Amino acid sequence: MQGEIDLSLQSAFDLELSTVDATLLQRLRQLVIQQLKAATQSHRHPWHVAVVATCQGAEPRVRNVVLRSVGDPPLMLRFHTDLRSQKTEQIAENPNLEWLFYEHKTRIQIRLRSQARIVTQGSQWQAAWEATSLPSRRCYLGPWAPGTACEEPNVNLPSGMEHRNPSQEESHAGMQNFAIVNCQIDRMEWLYLRHDGHLRCAFERDTQDLWNASWLAP
Numbered sequence: 001m002q003g004e005i006d007l008s009l010q011s012a013f014d015l016e017l018s019t020v021d022a023t024l025l026q027r028l029r030q031l032v033i034q035q036l037k038a039a040t041q042s043h044r045h046p047w048h049v050a051v052v053a054t055c056q057g058a059e060p061r062v063r064n065v066v067l068r069s070v071g072d073p074p075l076m077l078r079f080h081t082d083l084r085s086q087k088t089e090q091i092a093e094n095p096n097l098e099w100l101f102y103e104h105k106t107r108i109q110i111r112l113r114s115q116a117r118i119v120t121q122g123s124q125w126q127a128a129w130e131a132t133s134l135p136s137r138r139c140y141l142g143p144w145a146p147g148t149a150c151e152e153p154n155v156n157l158p159s160g161m162e163h164r165n166p167s168q169e170e171s172h173a174g175m176q177n178f179a180i181v182n183c184q185i186d187r188m189e190w191l192y193l194r195h196d197g198h199l200r201c202a203f204e205r206d207t208q209d210l211w212n213a214s215w216l217a218p
């Protein structure tokens with residue numbers, strides 16, 4: 001199954017590249033967005049897990065997150081996080097957040113620049129929490145803020161919950177730690193490593209939410 005997805009992802013881009021005309025750049029952009037949407041639906045998709053970078057003052061910080069949703073227009077990517085994690089403080093200080101998608105078999109790298117916003121109330125947040133599975137909710141029940149120093153190995157779960165999921169009722173306590181992070185994308189970059197020459201292009205969103213596309217030297 002993994003192989004099939006990798007193959008279809010790569011061959012979908014190869015198919016677009018087989019017709020070089022004035023629409024190629026916008027077709028590539030649409031395919032990137034289509035595949036990002038597909039990645040939210042399957043944990044087997046090569047882009048289901050991405051790296052997101054934030055800034056801690058002048059220093060970069062990176063970590064993996066699960067791509068939860070892709071909205072349009074304009075393009076918005078979302079991940080879920082623990083409100084107590086260090087990244088939320090970093091985003092509140094500086095909303096510049098970059099996404100990175102890469103999978104070695106596909107050899108396509110996507111970089112997305114965004115403005116991130118932490119959401120902890122309202123209908124989007126509520127709907128996201130309600131759609132969250134019990135195993136996922138368990139992650140928000142930790143007594144300690146993620147990153148807290150511990151004297152010994154510590155799974156940060158309520159005692160007795162190491163080997164089971166919370167009940168629906170127990171899971172509600174996680175709501176206070178649950179945050180969604182909505183990232184408004186303003187620039188996308190695509191790089192495809194190929195034996196017969198790499199290709200790279202970028203898409204910048206203008207004030208009318210139109211994407212200006214250009215080829216770049218790889």
Ligand SMILES: Cc1cc2nc3c(=O)[nH]c(=O)nc-3n(C[C@H](O)[C@H](O)[C@H](O)COP(=O)(O)O)c2cc1C
Binds near residue numbers: 049064065066082147
């Ligand atoms: C495969 C994978 C998926 C992850 N998904 C998420 C996620 O969706 N949200 C999240 O906050 N952390 C996720 N994590 C944990 C983060 O990478 C990170 O360790 C944690 O959020 C603390 O980051 P921070 O200290 O920069 O806030 C994931 C880790 C891995 C390895």
